[in-house]
Amino acid sequence: MKEKSVIQKKICMLGGFAVGKTSLVKRFVTGQFSEKYHTTIGVKIDQKSLCIDSTNVLLVLWDVYGEDDFQKVRASYLQGSAGYLLMVDGTRKETLDVARQLRTLALQTMGPVPYALVVNKHDLFESWQVEPEMYQDLASQACLVIESSAKTGEGVELAFVALAREMLKVSKI
Amino acid sequence: MSVEAPYSEILKLFDALIVQVDSVTQYRIIGVVPSWYPSDISPGQSSIEPLEFVQKSFFLQCFLPEAEEFWQTHNQGTLPSGLWSEPNLVGDENYLEATALVQDDQRYLIIRSYQSELITLQPVLQKAREDHLAHRHERDAHKHQLAESEQIRDDVTAVLDHLELAMVMIDENNVVTYASPTVRHVFGIDTQRFVGRLWPHVLPLTAEHIRQVQEQRALPEGRRTSVVLSLKKPQKSWLEIEIEVHDDPRDCRRTILFLKDRTEIEDLRRQLIGQAHFEKLIGKSPAMQDLYQKIQEIAPVDVPVLIEGETGTGKELVAQALHRLSTRKGMPFVALNCAGLTDSLLGSQLFGHKRGSFTGAVSDHEGFFEAAEGGILFLDEIGDMPLTIQTTLLRVLQEGEIIRLGESRPRKVDVRVFAATHQNLQDMVDTGSFRSDLLYRIRVARLYLPPLRERREDIPLLSEAFFGQARAVTSKHDVREISPDAMQTLLQYHWPGNVRELKSTFEYALIHCHGPHIQSSDLPQEIHGSPAVFVSPRSSTRDEREEILAALEQTRGKRVLAAKLLGMSRSTFYRRLSELGISPEECSQ
């Protein structure tokens, strides 16, 4: 399944429900998008190979179900992750609070691994409720802050690649 | 490894993969292979080793270290992995959950498929989340709408406030439903407590004001007029409010009152009028402003006043203004023109006479001094007063007593004297025709009325006033205005007869005017600023025939221009031509 020269990295998709975790993975892996919401149960694992600065990397993407008041994310899902995408839905400011809780959980289970803060649904910018000042705390520790749209593809590739590059940098140290 | 019946049958029901983990690399399937297990042969049989299955699952790769730790640290119990799905070796996807089990040092890894359970479970969660999102969306939309309408309300309020439009909305029960912030500025009262109360209770209006507003409300919208009222504010200042009564366009049972603070406008209007008029005097030129100021200063001081100014400047109006502003207001104002009266007649007019004191004195007569008792005696053209009378007048002023002609008994009089003259009394003193001591007596205070030519800027204002008066007198209401051309003529004339002449000019013009505007040609001919030969005051004595011929010569026979030059209307000019027998040949010569 994996070549010797391929580095395998686990990335978790973390965020409140319906922020677009599944959509972002789908856009990144297959280039597709669907308006239809199909909530994720448990964790759905996908993979994507990349070549970053002439290193072959296999990204194993753990699309974890969205956390809400009834379903806390299982810490065990996060173990062994080299980094994560912390996702927020720009149109719902309360998803910032969920992101904060998940970041705390991530710190406890993964330690200080790199993460990218992804503010999604940028195509709906008109109805955005979040402003950069509102997520300064999350942004200050992130290796990248990006406004993305799974719908248009804006920022998607960049978010994954930049995080992967950062993870590689960390693993080399 | 096979399992004895009935356990094998029971395990089959669970459709689970049960692996006994003997060591990190030794995995044994116990019982039957579950239906979901990847197979390249046929269901129930497997060519894929459990170790390979585990090693090629990203999920289990992550779970195994956890399970390992659990097996090592526990004697019995289970550790579930949580649900996951990922493409398996043959590309199928399944929702699975792994459980690490330890029992008497025996380690097991049990993997179950939740695919069928999820078919019923997933929609429940899905529905819950979608509902949540929908409610949230709805709530946001409402919030947005609310914020929008609040914004609109705030904007409207701000606009109303900016326009200083105070607005009160009243429902069909006379209850206030809204009051704009400016209402507070207008009345200086808190509008917070307005809403929900009856409007006559909250607006600081009198019963009469309320009645007037109600009266307007009862009328149909088109027939209403605004109610203008003066209110006394607590700080003693007056407030001029205009109330416009409108129906609420959404519901005509409800009313909107617009309250406009007109105080400033009214003040300005008053100031404007105050500057252009003073008592009956008209003019806003600096010279007149100065005069108004002096009248106000002099009037209350109980001393004689000498009013100087050319004839026709309105000296008597100044005397009347002084009277009204003096402490003697309400007491008599008696005026006497001293010009053209003989010694004895003037003496008897002023001081009165006893029956038989001279021929024609058939009864006792009270003079003007006595008639003016307690008030004002205005002596116009005092320069024309004979020296003998001047002497008597001086004594009266000194002693405050008069003696009627033919009597010897003095009578006390309390009269304030205002005198007026168009002459230079100082020159007259020098030539001995006026008593210097009398001059000093009557000239305690002095006022000078400028001639009209020295305050030409007042001509339009005076013209409007006289035009209005003349129109009323002549009832020529269809004459609507003074043409710019006529005004130009008025402004250029030197007005030897001053305001009086201007006034009579309008009487003349109104009589002669036939259109809606007073034209230059409607003005008397002496007003026209043409060559001196025509405007000279003596021109009226010249032979008219000669004048007309001269005008025709000057205009090279153009009759319309000649008429204009002479200040005659065209029709008058033609009529005069035929009356004076001026032939067409003579015209064109």
Ligand SMILES: Nc1nc2c(ncn2[C@@H]2O[C@H](COP(=O)(O)OP(=O)(O)OP(=O)(O)O)[C@@H](O)[C@H]2O)c(=O)[nH]1
């Ligand atoms: N307009 C727009 N819609 C998006 C975008 N990303 C996701 N969506 C929509 O948002 C809804 C949720 O997207 P998912 O990708 O299923 O969200 P999720 O974070 O995986 O949700 P859970 O699995 O329930 O936690 C779907 O209807 C998507 O079509 C985006 O960038 N723009």
Ligand SMILES: [Mg+2]
């Ligand atoms: Mg999802």
